[in-house]
Amino acid sequence: MVFNGIHALVTGGGTGIGLGIARALAAEGAEVTITGRRLEVLEEIAGKGLHPLQMDVTDEAGTVAAIKAAVAARGPIQICVANAGIAEGRALHKTDTEFWRRIMATNLDGAMVTIRESLASMRQAEWGRVIAVSSIAGLRGLKGASAYTASKHGLIGLIRGLSEDYAGSAITFNALCPGYVDTDIVARNVTAISERAGVSTEDALGLMVNENKHRRLIAVDEVAQAALWLCHPNSASVNGQAIEIFGGQT
Numbered sequence: 001m002v003f004n005g006i007h008a009l010v011t012g013g014g015t016g017i018g019l020g021i022a023r024a025l026a027a028e029g030a031e032v033t034i035t036g037r038r039l040e041v042l043e044e045i046a047g048k049g050l051h052p053l054q055m056d057v058t059d060e061a062g063t064v065a066a067i068k069a070a071v072a073a074r075g076p077i078q079i080c081v082a083n084a085g086i087a088e089g090r091a092l093h094k095t096d097t098e099f100w101r102r103i104m105a106t107n108l109d110g111a112m113v114t115i116r117e118s119l120a121s122m123r124q125a126e127w128g129r130v131i132a133v134s135s136i137a138g139l140r141g142l143k144g145a146s147a148y149t150a151s152k153h154g155l156i157g158l159i160r161g162l163s164e165d166y167a168g169s170a171i172t173f174n175a176l177c178p179g180y181v182d183t184d185i186v187a188r189n190v191t192a193i194s195e196r197a198g199v200s201t202e203d204a205l206g207l208m209v210n211e212n213k214h215r216r217l218i219a220v221d222e223v224a225q226a227a228l229w230l231c232h233p234n235s236a237s238v239n240g241q242a243i244e245i246f247g248g249q250t
Helices: 016-027 037-042 060-074 097-125 145-165 184-197 201-209 220-231
Strands: 007-011 029-037 050-054 079-084 128-131 171-179 241-243
Touching: 007 016, 007 060, 007 097, 016 050, 016 079, 016 128, 016 184, 016 220, 029 037, 029 060, 037 050, 050 060, 060 079, 060 097, 079 097, 079 220, 097 128, 097 171, 128 145, 128 220, 145 171, 145 241, 171 220, 184 201, 220 241
Parallel strands: 007 029, 007 079, 029 050, 079 128, 128 171, 171 241
Antiparallel strands: none
16 A cells, blocks of 8 residues: 555546546555535545545635645645646637636646645645646647647646756656546547537547547556556656657657
């Protein structure tokens, strides 16, 4: 039980990649606070080291208060997984400021506040692991999704900057950059692409699958195991990295 007694925080921990990472950490002994906007979803999966906490990362004051409550309940946060995000595509000429800000408020601003507040615990404990769930879109352009692409590039920039700030300490910062993962987000995007492009759902799914180098969807557990590795005490020299989970090279 590598993480026995360690308190981890996973945002967007009720579904998909976040849930996979949370379960992997709990299986290794961590007490994991899972956050999300829908408390009922979190409560359905609570137990066995998973502790639900309603939190909307776009609400700064609410996020600050929620993280303080998590620390009061389970002790200092020593693993922070900033996973909460939204994946929506829109051509730039159809992108208004409201849409742009909504993407940034969740994917970048929300991650910044989550990491900032979690760092208080790590600085006190003098040990920590911060993982941001970015995307392969954080390393290259994603057609038809310039706002999403920019937010995920920004997230990697945040991680790289922090890794320099804390270089030489026992706190590391890394980003995971998966391609298309077998989650509900992909299922929703299949419908959206099918309607927008006027193609069948099978063809819409194929468009995403073929973007991954190995021509298949990535399993959630593949991402979760990468996160587990980055959190391990023996990964202390892995810092400031954007780990591609893509079935090949970008």
